[in-house]
Amino acid sequence: MEMECWVSMPKVELHAHLNGSVRNSTLLEFAKELGEKGIIVFSDVEHVVLKDDRSLTEVFKLFDLIHILTTDHATVTRITKEVVEDFAAENVVYLELRTTPKRNDSRGMTKRSYLEAVVEGLRRVDAVDIDFASTGVVLENKKKSCYMNNECDGISRKKIYVRLLLSIDRRETLEAAMETVKLALEMKDVGVVGIDLSGNPRVGEWTTFLPALKFAREQGLHVTLHCGEVPNQEEIHRMLDFLPERIGHACCLEEDAWRKLEMSKIPVEICLTSNIRTNTISSIDVHHFADLYNKKHPLVLCTDDSGVFSTSLSKEYAIAAAAFGIGKKDLFQLARNAVELSFAGEKVVRELKELFDLVGKSLAYSD
Numbered sequence: 210m211e212m213e214c215w216v217s218m219p220k221v222e223l224h225a226h227l228n229g230s231v232r233n234s235t236l237l238e239f240a241k242e243l244g245e246k247g248i249i250v251f252s253d254v255e256h257v258v259l260k261d262d263r264s265l266t267e268v269f270k271l272f273d274l275i276h277i278l279t280t281d282h283a284t285v286t287r288i289t290k291e292v293v294e295d296f297a298a299e300n301v302v303y304l305e306l307r308t309t310p311k312r313n314d315s316r317g318m319t320k321r322s323y324l325e326a327v328v329e330g331l332r333r334v335d336a337v338d339i340d341f342a343s344t345g346v347v348l349e350n351k352k353k354s355c356y357m358n359n360e361c362d363g364i365s366r367k368k369i370y371v372r373l374l375l376s377i378d379r380r381e382t383l384e385a386a387m388e389t390v391k392l393a394l395e396m397k398d399v400g401v402v403g404i405d406l407s408g409n410p411r412v413g414e415w416t417t418f419l420p421a422l423k424f425a426r427e428q429g430l431h432v433t434l435h436c437g438e439v440p441n442q443e444e445i446h447r448m449l450d451f452l453p454e455r456i457g458h459a460c461c462l463e464e465d466a467w468r469k470l471e472m473s474k475i476p477v478e479i480c481l482t483s484n485i486r487t488n489t490i491s492s493i494d495v496h497h498f499a500d501l502y503n504k505k506h507p508l509v510l511c512t513d514d515s516g517v518f519s520t521s522l523s524k525e526y527a528i529a530a531a532a533f534g535i536g537k538k539d540l541f542q543l544a545r546n547a548v549e550l551s552f553a554g555e556k557v558v559r560e561l562k563e564l565f566d567l568v569g570k571s572l573a574y575s576d
C-alpha cells in the first residue's frame with residue numbers, strides 16, 4: 210500500500226517527546242549558530258545528529274546534545290510550533306505531546322518559564338487551527354476547519370487538538386519531580402493533562418518518584434510510565450501494580466509480568482521503530498505488538514522520537530501494515546480506538562470519534 214494512504218488517514222499520537230521530535234534540519238541550524246559562536250564544534254555535532262543507527266545508551270547521549278542545542282526560551286517555542294505543525298501535516302488529529310520541564314540557571318530558565326515557552330509555541334502555530342486548552346480555546350484563522358488534505362478546498366483548514374504531558378526524568382530528585390507535578394496542576398488550563406516518567410531506564414530508581422506520581426494521581430492528573438525498556442523485572446512488576454493509566458514500550462516483560470499486563474488491560478503505547486533502532490526488540494517479526502493486537506489488548510501506535518529515529522506516525526502505520534499483515538480498515542479502527550486512550554476528557558474524545566466516523570465513511574476506511 211502506498212505511503213499516501215497512511216498519511217491521509219486521521220491518526221492519534223500519544224507518545225511523542227518534544228525534544229526527540231525536532232527536525233534534523235532545525236537541529237543542524239541551531240548547531241551551526243552555536244558553532245559560529247564557538248560554543249560547540251559544528252562538525253562533531255553534525256556527525257552525531259545525522260547518525261542513523263543508535264543503541265539505547267547512544268540515544269541518551271544524543272538527548273544531552275539536543276538539550277544543549279534547544280534549551281533557551283525562543284528555541285523551545287520554535288521547536289514546539291514546528292513539531293505540532295509537522296504532526297498536523299500528516300493528519301495527526303490529536304497529539305499528546307510530552308516534555309520534561311527544565312531548569313537552566315545560565316539561561317534564566319525555570320521549569321515554569323520552560324513550559325510557558327512551550328505554550329507560546331502552541332499559540333504560534335499558524336499552519337493549522339489548534340485546540341490546546343482544556344477550557345476549549347481554539348485558535349482559528351477565520352477559516353472553517355477540516356481535517357483532510359483532499360477535503361480542503363482553500364477555504365477550510367486542518368485542525369489539531371494538542372494536550373501536554375509533563376515528563377519526570379529518571380535523573381531528577383523527588384523534589385524536582387514534585388515541582389513538575391505542581392506545575393502541571395497549575396497549568397491545567399493550558400492543556401496539561403498528565404505526567405510521564407521517562408529518561409534513561411538504566412538510571413535511577415522509579416520508586417524515588419512514587420510519592421510524586423501518587424500525588425499527581427490524587428490531584429486528578431493522568432499518569433503514564435515508561436515500563437520495560439530494559440529487563441528489570443522487579444521494577445516492571447511494581448510499575449504494573451501501580452496501575453498507571455497507560456504504559457510506554459513494555460518490551461522486556463518475562464512471562465509472569467506479561468500475564469499481569471494482559472490481565473490488567475493497561476493500554477500500551479507501542480513505538481516500533483524506536484524499539485528496533487535501540488535494539489530493545491531484536492527484529493520486527495518478534496515484536497510484542499502482534500501478540501497484544503491479536504489479543505485485542507488496548508494499544509496505540511506512536512513515534513516516540515520522530516526526529517531521533519527518522520520516522521513519522523504514517524511510517525509507523527505502514528510498518529505495522531507490512532510487518533503484521535494488517536489492512537487499512539483495521540488500522541483505521543486501531544487509530545479510532547486509540548481516541549479512547551487519550552487523556553483529553555470526554556468532550557474531546559466525543560468530537561474525535563465523530564471526526565473519525567465522518568472521515569471513515571468519506572474515505573471508505575469503514576463499512
Ligand code: 6MZ
Pocket residue numbers: 226227228229268272273307308309310376378407408409410435438483487513514
Ligand atoms: C525513555 C525517553 C525516550 O522531554 O526533553 N525520552 N525516555 N526512553 C526513550 N526511548 C528511546 N525517548 C525520549 O524530550 C527528550 C527526553 O525524553 C525522554 C528522555 O528523558 C529525553 O531526554 P524532552 O522534550
